[in-house]
Amino acid sequence: MAVDLKSVLVTGGAGFIGNNFVRFFLKRHGDTEVINLDKLTYAGNLESLRDIEGNHHYHFYKGDISDAAFVKRLFNEWHFDAVVNFAAESHVDRSILGPQVFIDTNVRGTMTLLEAAREFEVGRFLQVSTDEVYGSLGSTGKFTETNGLSPNSPYSASKTSADMLARAWWKTFGVPALITRCSNNYGPYQFPEKFIPLMIINALQDKELPVYGDGKNVRDWIFADDHCEAIEAVLENGRVGEVYNIGGGNEVENIELAKLILAKLGKPESLLKFVTDRPGHDRRYAMDSTKIERELGWRPNRSFEQGIEETIRWYVENQKWWHRIVSGEYQNYYKLQYEERPSWSNLRKG
Ligand code: NAD
Numbered sequence: 001m002a003v004d005l006k007s008v009l010v011t012g013g014a015g016f017i018g019n020n021f022v023r024f025f026l027k028r029h030g031d032t033e034v035i036n037l038d039k040l041t042y043a044g045n046l047e048s049l050r051d052i053e054g055n056h057h058y059h060f061y062k063g064d065i066s067d068a069a070f071v072k073r074l075f076n077e078w079h080f081d082a083v084v085n086f087a088a089e090s091h092v093d094r095s096i097l098g099p100q101v102f103i104d105t106n107v108r109g110t111m112t113l114l115e116a117a118r119e120f121e122v123g124r125f126l127q128v129s130t131d132e133v134y135g136s137l138g139s140t141g142k143f144t145e146t147n148g149l150s151p152n153s154p155y156s157a158s159k160t161s162a163d164m165l166a167r168a169w170w171k172t173f174g175v176p177a178l179i180t181r182c183s184n185n186y187g188p189y190q191f192p193e194k195f196i197p198l199m200i201i202n203a204l205q206d207k208e209l210p211v212y213g214d215g216k217n218v219r220d221w222i223f224a225d226d227h228c229e230a231i232e233a234v235l236e237n238g239r240v241g242e243v244y245n246i247g248g249g250n251e252v253e254n255i256e257l258a259k260l261i262l263a264k265l266g267k268p269e270s271l272l273k274f275v276t277d278r279p280g281h282d283r284r285y286a287m288d289s290t291k292i293e294r295e296l297g298w299r300p301n302r303s304f305e306q307g308i309e310e311t312i313r314w315y316v317e318n319q320k321w322w323h324r325i326v327s328g329e330y331q332n333y334y335k336l337q338y339e340e341r342p343s344w345s346n347l348r349k350g
């Protein structure tokens with residue numbers, strides 16, 4: 001191991017990828033103290049971490065990454081060897097309906113963490129970013145790390161800003177920042193507003209599956225555990241100041257994916273419903289992961305066929321986990337799905 005990790009701060013560890021990462025990391029690093037800082041927004045869920053609550057190396061703090069005084073106290077208490085920043089507002093649709101919180105958390109929050117990392121001389125700062133910073137592809141080609149940045153949604157603009165802050169804090173202050181940019185994740189514990197869990201859960205309940213536009217937008221799907229393994233590789237052995245792309249190598253059209261889920265659950269295609277498109281909807285993402293493969297020997301382990309089976313099975317077997325969410329506890333979820341989306345067509349002027 002290139003770095004000695006006695007304590008690692010994981011922000012956003014109660015969210016989808018964060019909780020998978022905390023579990024994965026504790027398993028692989030038995031002696032490292034893992035500190036999870038999470039605000040517990042609508043997307044944060046401690047139920048997802050019940051199985052590791054008793055682990056003496058795991059410590060949870062409820063707090064906001066943009067609260068400078070709180071963040072400073074936490075860094076002063078732990079003197080982290082590394083920070084992995086997952087904490088974010090992550091849903092593109094919500095960023096269209098209410099961008100402010102995306103700036104507060106994704107931009108100001110990241111800067112607050114970078115400032116603390118600077119003051120307390122953290123050994124590694126890994127900013128978890130996204131392929132969406134590159135914008136949209138046509139029908140051919142893949143994003144490499146040298147592509148220009150062209151974010152199209154308030155969400156991706158806020159993530160791009162955070163990447164630029166991480167870069168600047170490295171160049172100007174020497175904060176040892178690394179950036180990973182990953183494609184679309186799927187797997188257990190994903191909040192049911194996102195495409196794959198939404199389609200599975202709606203199909204299980206015989207509800208319509210809302211497909212945006214013509215359904216031919218393409219995403220490059222990666223199983224969350226494969227993303228976690230890539231982050232671990234970059235955290236331990238990545239070159240400071242560098243960007244690493246992470247892709248699943250599984251490009252699928254949304255409509256094909258929705259049909260696949262229906263077929264696996266034995267549900268009819270009549271449940272598919274084409275609805276108003278997302279404004280600024282990126283057409284296609286595809287990641288070139290050559291750099292991380294060559295430099296760090298990382299490769300995704302799960303085939304899409306395996307991963308989607310496993311994911312569907314998880315949602316079938318863990319209805320209690322998602323039922324609490326879709327049964328009305330999170331009003332926002334339903335508002336977004338059924339009431340607010342039709343107004344999208346009026347948002348874009350010109
Ligand atoms: P998520 O929405 O499931 O989880 C986000 C977590 O961050 C939640 O637990 C939430 O409570 C927490 N959080 C939000 N605001 C906070 C704040 N101000 N302070 C502290 N905690 C806060 O998101 P996810 O899908 O797990 O994504 C995690 C990270 O990975 C994000 O940075 C996202 O941009 C990035 N990413 C996601 C994907 C994907 O496909 N889901 C792909 C590439 C990159």
Ligand code: DAU
Pocket residue numbers: 090091092093129130131132182183184185193194195196198210211212213217218219254278285
């Ligand atoms: O590419 C990485 C990004 O993937 C992450 O940075 C984001 O945090 C994550 O939310 C995800 O963004 P997407 O916008 O690609 O994911 P989402 O699940 O919202 O949508 C996937 C595709 O499915 C997209 O083309 C829009 C479409 N879609 C989505 C929903 C919610 C539908 O057709 N119907 C829907 O109801």
